[in-house]
Amino acid sequence: MSDYVLKTNSLTKQFKSQIALNKVNLSVKKGSIYGFIGQNGAGKSTFIRLVTGLARPTAGSMELFGNSHGQELNKARKRIGTIIEGPALYPHMTAVENLEAHRLLKGIPGKECVKRTLAIVGLLDTGKKKAKNFSLGMKQRLGIAIALLGDPEFLILDEPINGLDPMGVVEIRELLKKLNQEYGMTILISSHILSELHLLATHYGIIHKGNLLEQLTIDELHAKCQQYLHIKVNNPEKAATIMEKQLSTNEFEVMPDGCIKLFDHVETPGKVSSILVNEGLIIEEFMPMGQNLESYFMNRIGGIHHG
Template sequence: MYEYVLKTNQLSKKFKGHTALDKVNLSIRKGSIYGFIGQNGAGKSTLIRMVTGLAFPTQGTIELFGASEEQALIQARKRIGSIIESPALFPHMTASENLEANRILRGIPGKDCVPRMLEQVGLQGAGKKKAKNFSLGMKQRLGLAIALLGDPEFLILDEPTNGLDPMGVVEMRELLKRLNRELGITIMISSHILSELHLMASHYGIIHRGQLLEQLTAEELNEKCQQYLFIKVDDPGKATAVIQNELGTADFEVMQDGTIKLYSRIEQPGKVSTALFSAGLEIEKFMPMGEDLESYFTKRIGGNPNV
């Protein structure tokens, strides 16, 4: 029995001398929700396209459900559902007709899966409405229903919440969590909305400039996302002197707006606030905080994640 639905070994891809993917060793455990994080051009879509058979590696190997030989991979890919970029829909067809057309094209037996998939994604009431008249959220749901045809064991989703309004993002998140929890589907999600990934992923992979920098579990991420005391006072310079001289630590960071992140003495907030107050400083804000996935990602790649 396989433990990982996907493993890559030294997977690389070059385009006309440009290395899009550089010796990536990635592993996705069965039953997990894997958040795949990286900037535009980092190599996320390149890897996804190779895993789904839409592109071929320059070197390295791909293993799906324990299979790595070419013919075995072709069969293994039938156990995958995917949305890459935007869902491919027939605009003049209804949701039901779109699913039926895709079912026939993919040779999936039995029409009973069509209403079942519509109910699975909450589109059973779409009726005769054409896909061209769907909201973006409905189109994303229909794309997911198409990906779910054939009852895949592994879902690969490239930016599934892209362009959705806040309510649509929440609905998609809860739907994916339910598919993972109730049906045991392993899900790989490539997304720029890091705060959203933080609410559902059980595992993470961080890719930057074609290289996989790190893989970690949600528990490991929570441990690594440093906790700190957030301090805002009327005189940041004086406050740093107090922190260094009175509290005996240099484990802090002064932000551009003058606020201070103190990474030590977290268990002694009273001692810290007393030292600042005794020095005559006016304390405007003082609270314990923790870094989120976006902050950790920014530090890990050594720059601005939006660049």
């Protein structure tokens, strides 16, 4: 049994002279929440359309649940739930009526799945209220409910928090965490809202102008973005001893040029500098350094212009 629900191999899509996706090798691990990051027009929606079978690749291949050919691949797509370019809702129908209509369209037997799915997304008590009168967050949750009909194992959402107010964003975030943690669902969520994705995703893929720049886990991302105090003193060896004894930490690195990276006590720089000065050291440089998650993404995306 494969550890991955999705793997692509040099997946490429070209429209006349424009290459929308360029030899993309992307892997989504089973049980993960994969944050697919890129600016508008980066190729996220094109990629999703290829995976879900709404468009055909120009070149390359993909593997879904271990299946990569013909009918087996199409059969595997039935295990996917998706929202692409906004949920398809009937505005004059209630939540129950919307799900019932989509249940019939998908040929799913039995009505019991409708109320069960609405309960999962927190819309069971909306009664006779029409979808047109729902908030944007409620509409998005109803769209996710439609995608959940048929109990998919892999949920693909294209910009699901775009345009939502802060409360709506929180609702969708908590719902996706619930689907992942309580129901074991693998989720791919594409977005350009970086500050939100880092609260949700366990894995990341960064795409820019059709090129997949990087894939990394949340731990790898945090390591690359780790905050630290950059310290340069006249006697780095003495400073290291002071940090071990008076700051009770080994979380530092003395670099070849003598500068020190202190990964501990980042929130109390005054305490660190006071101790070093009181021990007779001369501080030549002292500043917090490191990137936040958003600046890392923007540097990676921006770096393509200089490469």
